[in-house]
Amino acid sequence: MRNEDNPRREEPPSGSARGHRQIVKFTFFQVDPAWRGLSLSERELSKDEFRRAIEAFADRLLIRSYTLIGTRGDADFLLWQIGDRLEDIQELTTHLLSTALGPYLSIPYSYLAMTRRSIYAIKGEPAEARSSIVPTDSKYLFVYPFVKTRAWYKLSKQARQDLMDKHIAIGRKYPSVKLNTTYSYGLDDQEFVLAFETDEPADFLDLVLELRETEASTYTLRDTPIFTCIAMPLKETLDSLAASSRVFSEESPQAQGSTAGWVRVAALSELPAGAARVFYFGGEQISLFNIDGQLYAIDNRCPHANGPLNEGEVQGNLITCPWHGSQFDLATGEPLRPPANRPLRTHLVRVDDGSIFLASPSSIIPNEAK
Numbered sequence: 130m131r132n133e134d135n136p137r138r139e140e141p142p143s144g145s146a147r148g149h150r151q152i153v154k155f156t157f158f159q160v161d162p163a164w165r166g167l168s169l170s171e172r173e174l175s176k177d178e179f180r181r182a183i184e185a186f187a188d189r190l191l192i193r194s195y196t197l198i199g200t201r202g203d204a205d206f207l208l209w210q211i212g213d214r215l216e217d218i219q220e221l222t223t224h225l226l227s228t229a230l231g232p233y234l235s236i237p238y239s240y241l242a243m244t245r246r247s248i249y250a251i252k253g254e255p256a257e258a259r260s261s262i263v264p265t266d267s268k269y270l271f272v273y274p275f276v277k278t279r280a281w282y283k284l285s286k287q288a289r290q291d292l293m294d295k296h297i298a299i300g301r302k303y304p305s306v307k308l309n310t311t312y313s314y315g316l317d318d319q320e321f322v323l324a325f326e327t328d329e330p331a332d333f334l335d336l337v338l339e340l341r342e343t344e345a346s347t348y349t350l351r352d353t354p355i356f357t358c359i360a361m362p363l364k365e366t367l368d369s370l371a372a373s374s375r376v377f378s379e380e381s382p383q384a385q386g387s388t389a390g391w392v393r394v395a396a397l398s399e400l401p402a403g404a405a406r407v408f409y410f411g412g413e414q415i416s417l418f419n420i421d422g423q424l425y426a427i428d429n430r431c432p433h434a435n436g437p438l439n440e441g442e443v444q445g446n447l448i449t450c451p452w453h454g455s456q457f458d459l460a461t462g463e464p465l466r467p468p469a470n471r472p473l474r475t476h477l478v479r480v481d482d483g484s485i486f487l488a489s490p491s492s493i494i495p496n497e498a499k
Contacts, residue, residue: 149260150243151243152214153243153262155209155324156210157207158207158208159237160230164370164371175228176230176364176370178228180367182224182227183363185224186217186221191210191212192208192221193208195207195361195366196359198369200358201356204238205369206366207272207356238356240313242311242312242321244260245260262311266407267307267328267360268414269327269328269333269359270326270356270358271355272322273353274313274318274354276349277350295345296345299340302336302339305327306326307326309325309326311324328414390489394410394486394487395417395485396483398483400424407437414428415427415487417478418459424478424485425446428474431452436451436452436455438473447465455467
């Protein structure tokens with residue numbers, strides 16, 4: 130994010146591959162096990178101070194947090210930072226390491242890059258499309274550094290373009306996966322850092338498998354390590370480092386008002402008629418709709434290509450996917466218009482004493498099995 134009031138910032142020179150560019154940093158942290166041996170109050174205070182240090186840079190940097198607890202053994206969480214100045218990245222890291230949590234942190238992996246216009250012509254995409262990054266709300270992020278062989282650079286520009294055209298064509302077969310390409314030439318050890326956002330890990334796996342079979346992949350020198358990251362708000366990311374007594378306590382929204390087979394998810398006042406709300410429930414992204422006082426809860430991602438249904442048009446009890454026009458019955462989840470041909474999972478909703486409850490995830494029966 131720009132910091133227009135900072136007198137040290139200079140506008141970058143204009144040019145075919147220049148103009149406004151962003152600094153992008155992927156910092157992976159690991160927590161010393163000794164931190165988990167501290168008292169609960171010490172851990173909570175250190176997390177609060179760490180969180181406040183990040184929030185102090187909100188006017189200068191876009192910062193997304195992800196947990197890697199359970200997906201890797203050598204990194205615990207990621208801070209994805211996007212801004213305009215290297216100095217802001219440096220100052221943030223200094224502040225974080227100066228907090229009470231700082232002495233217990235190490236940085237096993239760190240990747241620095243920048244945005245720029247694509248090296249290759251991409252049909253239907255403006256040349257400047259990749260000069261800035263706008264992260265989505267996808268649940269998963271897959272990150273890895275990337276280095277080409279020197280033989281790749283000996284090919285003619287047209288030969289490389291032809292190979293990349295085939296590469297790009299495969300990528301477009303997986304619209305649920307968004308690629309963010311950043312460049313590290315001369316800034317860091319790798320040449321690129323690739324970051325893929327998706328709600329469907331299986332789609333990413335299939336995409337990578339198919340890309341391995343292309344001729345362009347024979348010119349890959351290195352594309353590891355690969356990091357599987359789960360998106361979480363900063364507080365939840367830090368809470369994932371060690372359970373606290375507040376987990377599943379009366380302060381937890383998922384536990385409030387919990388009765389046998391039902392979980393309270395919101396106050397009815399938070400969802401007036403005509404409103405929709407998106408949240409995570411049972412590890413899935415759910416949309417909750419209030420249509421003339423009737424509540425509907427559905428999986429938020431279209432089963433065709435993971436389009437965000439909360440952004441779709443509602444007509445009566447029908448929802449239309451904003452990406453490809455698939456239409457579903459909100460009550461039954463049945464597909465009424467292609468291209469989707471699989472039913473959408475629905476969730477039982479109950480209202481009691483001004484609160485909205487959903488059937489607990491363990492009691493949900495997929496539509497396919499009904």
